Amino acid sequence: MAHDVFITYSSRDKPIADAACAMLEGRRIRCWIAPRDVAPGREYTSEILRAIETAKVLVVLVSNGANQSPHVVRELERAVSKGLSVLPFRVEEVTLSPSLEYLISTQHWIDALNPPLEAHLNQLADAVAALLSISARPAGSPAPLEPPARNLNAGLSAVFRVRVISGPDTGATKPIGQTRLTFGRGRDCDVVLKDGGLSRSHFAINWDASRRGFTLVDFGATNPVLVNGVAVSGSSRIAIGDVIRCGSTEIVLEAGD
16 A cells, blocks of 8 residues: 555554554545554565655654664664654653664654643644655755745745744744745844844744754844743754744744645
C-alpha cells in the first residue's frame, strides 16, 4: 500500500498509535503502521525498512515505552538517515534517553499530555498535512531559501500562517509567503505590531528548506521571546501549534486553510 507517513511507537502505546493512524487516514493521509501493514509471510525487518524508505514523514510517539524501545530508536535512525521529516508526538512526560535525545532534540514536538487527546491528534494531522504539502513542491521549482529570499513563495503561503491570539493586534493573521518573516514595531518589518513591549525589529521566523521546518531567531532585544513559555536563546526550531510570546503579544504558527 502506498503511504506518506510511517508511525513508530512502543507496543505500550498501541491504542494511541492506532488513534493517530485513524485521525490521519480520516484526513486522507496514507499511513504505514505495524503490525497492520506487515504483509503476511514477509520478513518483518525488511518490511519495516521498505516502509520507511518510501515514506515522507515519520511520526514518533514519545513516551517511557519509546525511551526503552530499541526498535523505535532503530526506526528513527533509519528515517533520519533517509532524510524524512520527523515529527515527535509526546504522550508522556519523560526525560529522553541519550539515543532519543540525539535523534529528536532539535525538533519541536507536539505535546499530548493533557486531555482531550482528540484535540492533539487534530494538531498532529494539521502538522503532517503541512509537511506533506511542502515536500510535494514540484521538482525543479526554486528552493525557498535561494536568493532573492524576500520573493513570495506561493507554496508556503498556501500552507502556513501566523495568527495573533493576544495583545493589541489580536485577530490579525499573516500568510507566510516568504522564507523570512520579521516581527516588530518598525514599519520595515513584515509583521508590524503595536505592542510597546517589542523593539522596532524584534525577531524573525525563517523557513529552512533542507529540514522542511521553521526556525525562530531572536534579535537580542531586552524583552525575551518565549516559545511555549520557554525563553529563546539565539534561535529555536518551531512547529505548527507553537505559541510565540513577546511583550503582551502571543502569536501561533498554524497550518493554512
